[in-house]
Amino acid sequence: MCGIVGLLIKNPALRGQLGAWMVPMLGEMAARGPESAGMAVFTQALPSGQRKYSLHAPAWDYDWGAFEGEFVKRFGPEAELGVCGNHAILTCDEPLDKVKPWVKASHPALHLLSAGKTMDIYKDIGHPSTVAERYGFSALTGTHLVGHTRMATESAVTPDRAHPFTAGEDFCLVHNGTISNPFMIRRRLEHHGIVFDTDNDTEAACRYLEWRMQEGDDLETALTRGFEELDGFYTFLIGTGDKLALVRDAFACKPAVVAETDDYVAIASEFRALAHLPGVDNARLFEPMPEELYVWKV
């Protein structure tokens, strides 16, 4: 099992409610994945040239002050670090291909969870309600989010193997199911110089789809190609800077249900995670069909 939640707020006046509406969704899906949880939240895009990086440290009392000092020394003072325990969001005007190698070389204990102009990521092991409280998910604001509760099947229970997985910039994916050919995908991508962070099957799907987009596919084309290339069972929920996308494999044995109103689109593995949402009684409710694309734009 595993639980998936997604929310895209269409009505700009309600975007302050994003986190508050999502926390009960995540809590309800804890039964499907009680051991880890994660959340990608998409906020207003940074000004041109700026980037933000979500970082995860091995300890709650990590010396972020020292990290920031070294970063400023290396890249200059135009950087901000927002710390929340073992997570931090670094905002600066340095590109990914400079920041990633520097973090890896000078702070090897840190995981670089995400990069981009709109996306922040929080993920950790623990009960989803505890994780939500730990990082103040209820206060998150923004346009859309992608969340996950994990029951591990394919790799160990560690923070970096929790979902969402990311690749490139402003691209994340959560997964309920199992990919059967992750090592084949991985070997193919490694030929193109793509480096994996974990041995997790979902990471292979995430990096495959993002690689297709780097190669020129749009999201919809990449997902359609994924139906041919990614073997296994899956419901995927994908977040990009301006889109939320939902797909299920041909056998569709991993669930999903969608509630759509004029104000929002909400997605969860099961309806009980949507039951509390305002206006859900009058929402258009449906289940996504196998091998069909469901894409919503902010």
Added chain:
Amino acid sequence: MESVMQHQPVGTEVKEFDLERQSVRDLNQFLHHGLEGSAIRSIEIANPGGRHAIAAGVNHPVDIEVRGHGGYYLAGMNKHANVTVYGNVGWGVAENMMSGSVRVKGFASESAGASGHGGTLIIEGDASLRCGISMKGIDIVVGGDIGNYSAFMAQAGHLLVCGDAGHALGDSIYEAVIYVRGRIKSLGADAREEAMTDADYAKVAQLLGKAGFDHNPREFKRVASARQLYHWNADANQEY
């Protein structure tokens, strides 16, 4: 085998449950142990909220009304009760039902009526994939469409579909019979379309009447087993 006659409640009283305030366990314990010898005729369930296993395992003639959307296994293993859901249901509604009836006013998720032995399951909207998988005598009537792999290994009973059917309908089917009014995307292994007989038209009319659906039985086609998989064929070369 269980009689297929309708089971009428004998009591007169109505009892209400509110699942915002009471647990599904409280509800189901009452349904399992509190009905025998009582004067209760019907149960009203408010705020189901997509919770799982609502009214599963009932073994008593009683009317049960669920006012909202149910989760997985609603009315699973039902015997004697008549359950109506004013909303949608999750996976496995009326799975392994023995007798009685279950009516879903909205849509049903996957594996509706799975392994059902008897009784009638009516889904007014669409049913998702694997509807009637391994059904063993249940009658299922779907007002809308059904998804792929429906009636997989269906052994006995009837699946009537007023809309379209998805891929691999009736794959490896045994003696169950499928009636489809709309389009069939594809038939599964060993399933074939057959000529309708007078007995088929009568059965379709009976099922439509039970469900209250107003269609002409002449619009339906029959799908049943070609019975070519009943015996091992060493020459088939694993191609069916």
